Amino acid sequence: MAQDLVLYGYWRSSAAYRVRITLNLKGLAYESRPIHLVRDGGEQHAPDYQALNPQELVPCLVDGGQVFTQSMAIIEYLDETRPTPPLLPADAVGRARVRALAQLLACDVHPLGNLRVLQYLGTQFQADDALKGTWSRHWIAEGFKALEMMLAGHVATGRFCHGDTPTLADACLIPQFYNAVRWKLPLDDYPTIRRIHEACSELEAFCRAAPEAQADAPAPAA
Numbered sequence: 001m002a003q004d005l006v007l008y009g010y011w012r013s014s015a016a017y018r019v020r021i022t023l024n025l026k027g028l029a030y031e032s033r034p035i036h037l038v039r040d041g042g043e044q045h046a047p048d049y050q051a052l053n054p055q056e057l058v059p060c061l062v063d064g065g066q067v068f069t070q071s072m073a074i075i076e077y078l079d080e081t082r083p084t085p086p087l088l089p090a091d092a093v094g095r096a097r098v099r100a101l102a103q104l105l106a107c108d109v110h111p112l113g114n115l116r117v118l119q120y121l122g123t124q125f126q127a128d129d130a131l132k133g134t135w136s137r138h139w140i141a142e143g144f145k146a147l148e149m150m151l152a153g154h155v156a157t158g159r160f161c162h163g164d165t166p167t168l169a170d171a172c173l174i175p176q177f178y179n180a181v182r183w184k185l186p187l188d189d190y191p192t193i194r195r196i197h198e199a200c201s202e203l204e205a206f207c208r209a210a211p212e213a214q215a216d217a218p219a220p221a222a
Contacts, residue, residue, distance in 0.1 A: 005030035008052065008060040010037045011214035014110050014175035015071035016059040020214075021171040022075045024205035026082050034216035037115055072106055075168060087168045098162050101150060101169035105176045109143035112136075113179060136183040140176065144190050147173075151192040159199045166200065174200050178211065 007023065007030050009016030023030050035058050036043045043049060044056045053060045053069045061068045063081075068074045079087045088095045111117065113136045121127035121135065151157045161169035177197045180187060187194055200206045211217055 004062075004064040006033060006062040007031070008033045008035050008049070008062075009058045009214075010035055011211045011217040013037065013058050014113075014179060015057070015106075017175035017178070017209060017211065018106070018171045019059045019061065019071050019074050019078075020209035021166075021174065021206055022078055022087065022168075024208050025085065025087065025166055025171070026078060028078070028082060032215060034214075036216065072102070075171065079168075085165065087166070087171065089162060089167070094156065094162060097156060098167045098169045101147065101161050102167075102172040104143055104147055104150075105169075105172040109139055109176055110172075110179075112139040113183075133183050136179070137185045140180050140183065140185050143176070144180065144185075144187075144193060148190045148192055151196070157192065160196055166203070166205075170196065170200055173197070174206055174209075 005023070005028060007016070007019060009019070009032065011034070035049060037058070044053075044058060049060075050056055052062070052067055055069060057069070059071055059074065061074045068077055075087065088098055118132050118136070121132060127135070151161060156162050158164040160166050161173060173193065173196065177193065207213065
């Protein structure tokens with residue numbers, strides 16, 4: 001079944017990043033088909049891709065002819081159809097906590113720094129790169145402040161966001177941490193987040209999902 005998986009994504013897309021983490025954690029082989037979000041006005045707007053995903057966003061997962069969009073829906077679909085290892089706890093309270101942590105990042109923080117939002121700030125409000133950076137740091141900091149409070153000292157927080165194995169929450173945290181570093185957000189105020197990031201960075205599943213490890217990532221500057 002795994003060989004039928006095709007993931008349309010972009011190397012630096014946070015949403016595609018979290019799906020790559022999920023696929024790797026579950027040991028699922030997949031074909032990667034890059035969609036360049038900037039080149040030629042954005043390949044996501046091409047008619048062939050629009051037919052797959054009318055939102056013209058990444059990621060998009062094709063599994064045996066079935067098309068799935070929205071990263072959180074994709075991850076939960078994979079967790080239901082390939083349940084080992086699980087990315088949600090067995091108990092209802094734990095599942096609610098993990099979903100809350102994940103949605104804080106994926107639904108409240110990430111959309112405000114999405115490429116199309118930053119492009120709109122530039123075209124409609126003449127925001128330059130410096131202003132876009134200020135905007136991005138502000139909203140990531142707002143999210144990380146709350147997340148740090150939810151993680152620090154909580155009985156359910158372990159080596160990872162919830163317990164001692166990665167969950168949906170960790171799959172959402174690491175891409176947003178990448179964005180925090182990219183936008184040069186000071187991270188001293190988030191020791192628990194930094195500790196969890198270090199734990200995830202020790203796992204091959206996270207390393208192989210990293211943006212710079214993708215085939216469509218630009219070559220490092222000489």
